Amino acid sequence: MAIFWSVILASIVNMVIGYxxxxxxxxxxxxxxxxxxxxxxxxxxxxKDVRRSYVINFIASFIMVYMLAFFLLATEAVTVFQALGTAFWLWLGFIATTHIGSVLFEKKSKGYFFINTLYYLIVLFVDSFILIGNI
Structure with missing residues (x-):
């Protein structure tokens, strides 16, 4: 049950970091x-309906943190270093690679790519710290 509350906490922290x-x-x-x-x-x-956007964003954040917790368990990460490593590889494999399309095909700037993807790297690292103590 502690992991559930850690996922909730990390999801809220993600919203604060994003703000x-x-x-x-x-x-x-x-x-x-x-x-x-x-x-x-x-x-x-x-x-427009900002509240709706924040609710949907919170749900997306919750799913991301939940999956991070799943991967931390699956990789048997028990130390902060292992958790950060798992977070980094998930970021590189799923976040950075999918966001590069915005630069290649939507002609967004590299700055846009870096601001958005580094946000996710930071929150995955912070989430790892929050989760690792409760796994």
Whole structure:
């Protein structure tokens, strides 16, 4: 049961990290530039059902963290180093490789790719720290 609460906690932490990661204090301004989102367009998007977007994002985060926990168990990771290694290989194998298509086919900038994929690397590392103590 402790693992369930760890997955919930890590999912919430992911949302908090995302809030700051994409804020003006960190990468928000550059990300909006790379994503070609003007202040006006962003404002229009925010006026839509933001609550729904956050709920769906939380569910997606929960699934990602749950699968990370599954892989940590499957690889029998018991140390922080092993957990970070598992997180890195999952990031490289599933996140970085799928996001590269946005650069190759959608003609998004490399900066867009790096901001988005590094966010996932950071949250997978943080999630690993949260989960490893309860596996």
């Amino acid at each position: 700051y990661w994409y804020s003006e204090k960190f990468f928000g301004k550059k990300w909006r530039q790379y994503a070609e989102l003007s202040d006006e367009k962003l404002s229009q998007l925010e006026k």
